[in-house]
Amino acid sequence: xxxxxxxxxxxxxxxxxxxxxxxxxxxxxxxxxxxxxxxxxxxxxxxxxxxxxxxxxxxxxxxxxxxxxxxxxxxxxxxxxxxxxxxxxxxxxxxxxxxxxxxxxxxxxxxxxxxxxxxxxxxxxxxxxxxxxxxxxxxxxxxxxxxxxxxxxxxxxxxxxxxxxxxxxxxxxxxxxxxxxxxxxxxxxxxxxxxxxxxxxxxxxxxxxxxxxxxxxxxxxxxxxxxxxxxxxxxxxxxxxxxxxxxxxxxxxxxxxxxxxxxxxxxxxxxxxxxxxxxxxxxxxxxxxxxxxxxxxxxxxxxxxxxxxxxxxxxxxxxxxxxxxxxxxxxxxxxxxxxxxxxxxxxxxxxxxxxxxxxxxxxxxxxxxxxxxxxxxxxxxxxxxxxxxxxxxxxxxxxxxxxxxxxxxxxxxxxxxxxxxxxxxxxxxxxxxxxxxxxxxxxxxxxxxxxxxxxxxxxxxxxxxxxxxxxxxxxxxxxxxxxxxxxxxxxxxxxxxxxxxxxxxxxxxxxxxxxxxxxxxxxxxxxxxxxxxxxxxxxxxxxxxxxxxxxxxxxxxxxxxxxxxxxxxxxxxxxxxxxxxxxxxxxxxxxxxxxxxxxxxxxxxxxxxxxxxxxxxxxxxxxxxxxxxxxxxxxxxxxxxxxxxxxxxxxxxxxxxxxxxxxxxxxxxxxxxxxxxxxxxxxxxxxxxxxxxxxxxxxxxxxxxxxxxxxxxxxxxxxxxxxxxxxxxxxxxxxxxxxxxxxxx
Amino acid sequence: xxxxxxxxxxxxxxxxxxxxxxxxxxxxxxxxxxxxxxxxxxxxxxxxxxxxxxxxxxxxxxxxxxxxxxxxxxxxxxxxxxxxxxxxxxxxxxxxxxxxxxxxxxxxxxxxxxxxxxxxxxxxxxxxxxxxxxxxxxxxxxxxxxxxxxxxxxxx
Numbered sequence: 001x002x003x004x005x006x007x008x009x010x011x012x013x014x015x016x017x018x019x020x021x022x023x024x025x026x027x028x029x030x031x032x033x034x035x036x037x038x039x040x041x042x043x044x045x046x047x048x049x050x051x052x053x054x055x056x057x058x059x060x061x062x063x064x065x066x067x068x069x070x071x072x073x074x075x076x077x078x079x080x081x082x083x084x085x086x087x088x089x090x091x092x093x094x095x096x097x098x099x100x101x102x103x104x105x106x107x108x109x110x111x112x113x114x115x116x117x118x119x120x121x122x123x124x125x126x127x128x129x130x131x132x133x134x135x136x137x138x139x140x141x142x143x144x145x146x147x148x149x150x151x152x153x154x155x156x157x158x159x160x161x162x163x164x165x166x167x168x169x170x171x172x173x174x175x176x177x178x179x180x181x182x183x184x185x186x187x188x189x190x191x192x193x194x195x196x197x198x199x200x201x202x203x204x205x206x207x208x209x210x211x212x213x214x215x216x217x218x219x220x221x222x223x224x225x226x227x228x229x230x231x232x233x234x235x236x237x238x239x240x241x242x243x244x245x246x247x248x249x250x251x252x253x254x255x256x257x258x259x260x261x262x263x264x265x266x267x268x269x270x271x272x273x274x275x276x277x278x279x280x281x282x283x284x285x286x287x288x289x290x291x292x293x294x295x296x297x298x299x300x301x302x303x304x305x306x307x308x309x310x311x312x313x314x315x316x317x318x319x320x321x322x323x324x325x326x327x328x329x330x331x332x333x334x335x336x337x338x339x340x341x342x343x344x345x346x347x348x349x350x351x352x353x354x355x356x357x358x359x360x361x362x363x364x365x366x367x368x369x370x371x372x373x374x375x376x377x378x379x380x381x382x383x384x385x386x387x388x389x390x391x392x393x394x395x396x397x398x399x400x401x402x403x404x405x406x407x408x409x410x411x412x413x414x415x416x417x418x419x420x421x422x423x424x425x426x427x428x429x430x431x432x433x434x435x436x437x438x439x440x441x442x443x444x445x446x447x448x449x450x451x452x453x454x455x456x457x458x459x460x461x462x463x464x465x466x467x468x469x470x471x472x473x474x475x476x477x478x479x480x481x482x483x484x485x486x487x488x489x490x491x492x493x494x495x496x497x498x499x500x501x502x503x504x505x506x507x508x509x510x511x512x513x514x515x516x517x518x519x520x521x522x523x524x525x526x527x528x529x530x531x532x533x534x535x536x537x538x539x540x541x542x543x544x545x546x547x548x549x550x551x552x553x554x555x556x557x558x559x560x561x562x563x564x565x566x567x568x569x570x571x572x573x574x575x576x577x578x579x580x581x582x583x584x585x586x587x588x589x590x591x592x593x594x595x596x597x598x599x600x601x602x603x604x605x606x607x608x609x610x611x612x613x614x615x616x617x618x619x620x621x622x623x624x625x626x627x628x629x630x631x632x633x634x635x636x637x638x639x640x641x642x643x644x645x646x647x648x649x650x651x652x653x654x655x656x657x658x659x660x661x662x663x664x665x666x667x668x669x670x671x672x673x674x675x676x677x678x679x680x681x682x683x684x685x686x687x688x689x690x691x692x693x694x695x696x697x698x699x700x701x702x703x704x705x706x707x708x709x710x711x712x713x714x715x716x717x718x719x720x721x722x723x724x725x726x727x728x729x730x731x732x733x734x735x736x737x738x739x740x741x742x743x744x745x
Numbered sequence: 746x747x748x749x750x751x752x753x754x755x756x757x758x759x760x761x762x763x764x765x766x767x768x769x770x771x772x773x774x775x776x777x778x779x780x781x782x783x784x785x786x787x788x789x790x791x792x793x794x795x796x797x798x799x800x801x802x803x804x805x806x807x808x809x810x811x812x813x814x815x816x817x818x819x820x821x822x823x824x825x826x827x828x829x830x831x832x833x834x835x836x837x838x839x840x841x842x843x844x845x846x847x848x849x850x851x852x853x854x855x856x857x858x859x860x861x862x863x864x865x866x867x868x869x870x871x872x873x874x875x876x877x878x879x880x881x882x883x884x885x886x887x888x889x890x891x892x893x894x895x896x897x898x899x900x901x
Contacts, residue, residue, distance in 0.1 A: 073845025073882055201841060208846035209837045209853060210830060211781025211821035218780040251763045271771045272763060342785050342793055342847040342881045391783075392845035392882045423786040639841055643887070647844060650883030673790040673879060681872040684885040 048106035051134070051177040054127040055084070059173035061155050063088065063095045068108030069120035070100040071204070072363055073392040074703050075640035076116045078202045082636055083121050086195040087128035087187060089152035090168065100365045100387025110364030112395070112519060113488070114603065114701020117636055121699065123181070130185040131177060138171045190634065190695035197693065199639035204389075216361045216388035217346045221416040224348065225254055226270040227409045228277035229419065229473070230263045231429055234287030234666035235515075239263055246281040256280070257412045262476035264409050266417060274422075288665040290514055297333050300437045303510040306461050312495035315502030320452030325443040328542055330535055333728040334436040334527035336661040338670075339520055340678060343391030344426035345398030349406035350416040355382040360403040361390025367468055368400055374481065375404060375474045376411055394651070395488075396469060396518035398430040404473035424671040431469055431518030432661055434460045434487050436527035438494070440535040448543040450498075450554065455505040455532070457494045459524065460513035462486045469518050487517040490524025492600045493708065496532050498554035515661070515668065522704035525599065526652060526711060530729065533595035533712030537578065538725060546575045547716060548594055557598065559631050559692075563607040564596055566629040566690050571609035578716065579723040589614045591721025595712035599705035604632040605692075608649070608709040610685075612717040619737025621718060622683065623653060628706055629690040633697035641702050645689050648706035654679035656711035658730050749810055753777060754823030765811035770794045772810050773820060781821025781850050785879075792851030792878035796820050802858035821850045824857065833857055836895035837888075844882035851878045856892045866896055 047053045048068070056064045065084050071077035077097060085092040098104050100111070108120045132152065139157035140147040143164050151160045158165035167173075190197075207213035232239070239261045247253050252268040253276045263282060267273035291299040321327065348359040356376050362368055365385035373380040390399055398421055406419040421429075436459060443452040463484025474481045495505035540550035548568050555561055567573075573592060580591055591614070596607045609627040614620070626649050635641055658677050662670040670676040715726045724739035747765045751758050753773070760776045768787070773779045773796065785793030787806045794806040799816035825831035830838065833853050843849045852875060859874045860866070866874070871892045880888065 073847075075844065201838070202843075204846070205838050205841060205843055206827035206830065208843050209821075209834045209849055210825055210827050211779065211850065212827055213846060215780070215783075215847070217784065218774075269763065269771075270775055271767045275764065340881050342791060342845070342879060343783055344785075389845070391785075391847035394881070420784065423788060423790075643841060643844060643884070646886055647883035650885055651881065654883075672788055673786060674788075678879060678881065679885075680877070680879070681875045681885055681889070682869075684872070684889075687886055 044104060046104065046106050048108060048123070049180055051127050051131050051179045051181055053106040054124050055131050055177070057168050057172050059169050061090070061094060061167050061169035061173065063090055065095055065097045065124065066105040067097060067099050067120065067124065068105045068366060069111045069116040070363065070387045071389070072111055073389070074116070075202050075637065075643055076121070077204055078200045078640055079117055079636040080121050080124060081203070082195050082200055083125045084128045086193055087125050088132050088155070090155040092195060092200060094155065101384070102365050102369045103384045107366035110367050112363055114704040116701070116703070118603070118698065118700045121636070125187065126183060126185060127181045129187045130179060130182045133182070133185050134177055134179055135168055135171050139166050142166055142171070193695070196634070196636050197638070197695065200637050202640070214388060215343070216348065216359055216390050217343055217420065219348050219359050219388055220418070221348060221350060224416040224418055225266040225268065225413060226273040227264055227266045227406060227417045227419040228273045229405045230265070230277055230280055230282060231425065232261065232284045232287070234284065236289055237261070237284040237287040240283045240285060243281040247276040247279050250276050250279065255413055257409050259408065259412065259477040261478070262408060262473055264405065266409060266413055270420070286666070290663050290665050290667070292665070293663055296435060296514070297437050299514070300435055300458050300510065303458065303512060305508045306511045307509050309491065309507045309509060311491055311505040311507055313504045317452050317454045317502045317504040320502035321441060321443050321454060323443060323451065325445040325451055326542065327441065327443050328539055329439070329441045330538055330727055332438045332440070332527070332531035332534060334530065335659070335729055336435050336515060337433040337520060337655055337659045338427055338661055338676060339394045339397040339430055340676065341391040341393055341397045341426060344421035344423055345402035345430070346390065346418070346420045347399065347403035347406040348416060348418045349403065349410040351376055351407055351410040354378070356407060357384045357386065358403050358407055359386050359388050361388060361393065361399045362403060363393060363396065363399070364468070368403070371468050371471070371481065372404070372407055375479050376407060395433070395520040395523070396431055398426050401429065401472045404471040408473045408477060427671040427676055428668045429472060432515045433520030434490070434513040434517040436490070436524065438528065438531035440531055442535065442539050444539065444543055448545065450500050450539055452502040453496055453500045455494050457491065457507045457528065458510055459490050459507055460485055460487055460517050461509035461511060469516070485513065485517050488519035488523030489600070493525045493528040493532065493597060496536065497560065497596065497598045497601065498536070498551070499556055500554060515663065521651065522707040525597070525704070525708045526655070529595065529597045529708040530711040530715065533597070533709060534715045534725070534727065537716045537719060541578050541719070544577050546577055548573055549575060551594070551596060559605045560596065560598055562692065563605045563629040563631055564594070566692070567594065567607035567609045567627050570629070570688055570690055571611070571625070571627040573609065578720040580720050587616050589616060589721040591717045591719070593713045593715070593717025593720055595709035595716060597705065597708040599708060603700040604630065604702060604705035606630050606705045606709055608706070608713040610713045610717040612714065612721055614718055614721045614736065616740060619733035619735070619740060621657060621731055621736055623685040623714065625686045625688070627688045627690070629692060630702070630706060631692040631694060632700045632702045632705065633694050634699040635691060635693045636699055638691055641691060642689050644702045645706040646687055648704065649687055649710055650679060650684055652707040652710035653685070653714065656714050656729050656731060658732060660730050747811070749813070751813055751818060752815070753779070753818045754820060760810070762810060766809040768806050769796070769808045769810050769813060769818070770805040773805060779820045779822050783847055783850055785848070790879070791848070792855060793848050795851040795854040797854060797858055800858060800861065802855045821853060824853070832898040833860070833892070833895040836891040836898060840887045840891040840894060842884055842887035842891040844884050848878065848880045852880070852888050856895065860892070860896055860899060864896060864900055866893065868893060
């Protein structure tokens with residue numbers, strides 16, 4: 001057994017939960033939280049409205065934060081600690097953290113939507129403020145002084161200016177607060193912050209860069225089997241027969257698991273499981289349920305609509321578009337994309353007759369607790385999901401499916417099972433970011449003012465009340481689960497952020513979408529902003545206006561204006577209409593582009609500027625420089641924030657330049673990094689970020705917003721360089737070259 | 746059952762395997778408990794599994810254990826520890842050059858072999874050296890900075 005795991009134990013000490021995290025070392029240790037029958041006896045509540053749900057103070061003054069939100073690689077493991085350390089007045093190094101364990105942490109919803117700091121962290125901060133108030137009252141009582149005479153320094157309450165003192169450990173160590181979170185508990189003033197707002201290093205990096213960090217991929221249990229699931233050659237195919245003799249020569253193949261169309265092999269040793277999965281001969285029915293990829297967007301446009309939803313409406317768009325002004329129209333298309341996690345999904349499950357424990361990198365352990373209970377035929381309280389880090393998922397990748405695979409296999413085999421997906425499994429079977437189709441129309445009046453703006457979007461509907469995205473294993477095994485589809489709030493930002501007298505944005509919600517969809521980073525909003533901000537540039541070009549000045553003319557929000565102005569200043573924006581005319585004959589064309597988003601219309605403000613070069617002969621696009629001004633309110637960890645913005649920019653440049661899931665009529669055909677290439681080091685631009693801190697504004701999310709304007713800024717820069725307008729992603733060289741040739745023709 | 750003697754991180758280890766073509770990655774992770782190298786693709790495409798074999802960066806997902814022979818193997822764990830990180834590891838911490846961290850093994854091990862031969866790299870050269878290592882979180886600019894910082898630290 002892995003010795004690192006044996007060190008991690010859940011200990012009972014003085015009636016309070018102590019989680020051994022190896023704090024003495026630089027690297028964070030992920031807790032090996034035993035499926036502890038002691039949990040109930042310990043009295044650890046997971047109530048999301050109780051201080052004890054989130055915080056425990058130990059006799060030695062250490063603090064454990066129980067967070068329902070998890071660190072998917074985003075760095076909130078630092079940010080959430082900062083918020084607690086600040087509000088509780090304890091050194092950050094004294095805070096341990098347990099994440100996403102359904103038995104130990106409150107249900108704070110899934111870790112998605114850029115809400116970890118904005119919602120999860122704000123709740124935790126209020127719990128800490130409530131706790132600090134309670135501790136001060138306790139200290140005042142014990143010291144016989146008024147609470148207002150006391151101050152807290154590094155977890156010690158003392159009389160101001162020196163005198164008698166009591167540490168948090170003395171005051172409450174090992175005992176519960178038994179307090180609801182008080183929404184009115186006074187918090188520190190931002191002006192007094194000492195920890196929030198400063199760059200704090202991530203606690204997990206020393207272990208991550210030395211091979212000591214525990215990922216779910218590394219987690220092992222005694223007596224554990226290695227499982228591999230054999231997916232059908234066509235989506236929805238029926239398993240007809242299995243030739244078990246085809247793997248009989250492979251040593252240590254314990255069993256073939258076959259439950260209707262769920263087919264898996266288990267072996268004592270992992271490589272033998274891999275060999276068996278490859279060698280196992282099975283015959284399947286054929287399947288051809290997928291549309292013709294060449295006509296994907298025709299299929300989307302012709303899809304069955306379950307309902308139309310008006311996202312925004314003011315004025316009279318129909319009348320304004322029918323007026324005497326100049327009419328513009330364009331269609332934008334965003335392809336199906338995959339999350340593309342570097343580590344294929346993996347999970348470990350231990351299912352017995354009366355309980356189940358599942359170790360998973362799921363972004364939604366609480367949400368899936370009921371789903372796994374239902375799948376396994378167990379009461380919800382007997383099913384525990386424990387979060388362990390995976391490779392970054394950027395939405396719902398295959399983590400939950402791998403967990404379901406492992407759970408089903410463990411139940412069938414009566415032993416713990418680890419399932420590790422292959423690269424082909426991950427690219428082929430993780431749920432996908434769905435295709436998005438948008439039609440935009442606008443009218444300019446005789447003075448060149450925008451008088452009407454209309455957006456229509458064709459997006460897959462989110463099934464009402466769907467508890468979770470259906471999983472592959474129960475579907476294959478014929479186990480009842482809720483049927484439907486969901487891909488997040490993909491309708492947001494379909495309407496423009498500008499003051500235009502007549503606006504209408506309508507979503508045609510589609511009953512179906514070709515491949516199982518899920519949420520992928522900044523769900524929907526990257527494509528919607530691509531369409532909105534590209535089209536705004538088209539309108540600006542038609543009006544003969546500088547794209548930056550044209551935006552500022554229609555923008556009222558001072559925070560929006562500021563990010564645009566700061567981006568333009570840093571980029572060295574040249575005010576002029578696009579496209580540039582300086583060098584129309586050169587072999588390399590250079591351009592500038594800008595785009596803006598007010599994320600979800602009520603979160604972060606982001607402007608993105610780019611300098612690009614386009615090779616006329618090859619159609620190859622090189623992004624030279626990206627400038628981003630970013631305002632997400634109060635900044636918790638500026639370095640963590642920069643890291644997230646950099647990630648948003650690079651990942652979305654990759655998606656915009658290169659990425660498209662391919663498929664035939666049966667299945668996905670882009671199943672590795674050769675058929676689904678992503679951006680590589682030589683193509684990564686210089687990135688310059690301007691952070692705007694607003695300490696008196698609430699902190700809003702930063703894991704997604706900077707993704708939204710990337711593709712539009714890129715398309716606008718390509719247009720500026722070449723005069724060719726790209727309206728379909730990805731901008732691979734052949735597509736760019738075709739657009740350049742079409743423009744010349 | 747085939748038996749192999751491997752010299753890994755300076756220690757000679759004996760391993761048994763049913764299949765002499767078992768990729769080294771599985772032996773390192775499952776038999777020797779070395780989790781620095783990661784399974785990323787099994788196809789020699791991403792670099793997450795990179796180790797040093799005889800000083801050369803190799804993709805352990807496609808190196809059969811029988812092919813290792815007497816050459817010394819170094820994994821991420823063999824470079825340093827959280828308490829005593831190798832200068833390259835220290836540079837990655839200093840630059841906060843990881844998000845999920847899954848690819849970082851490949852970045853550090855590839856950089857180690859490459860910096861041994863290219864002690865004074867430019868930024869463009871670092872990017873080229875890492876061109877076949879994939880990162881999905883978008884940590885590239887920090888990784889490049891970390892390698893440049895490490896190069897400087899290793900020179901001084």
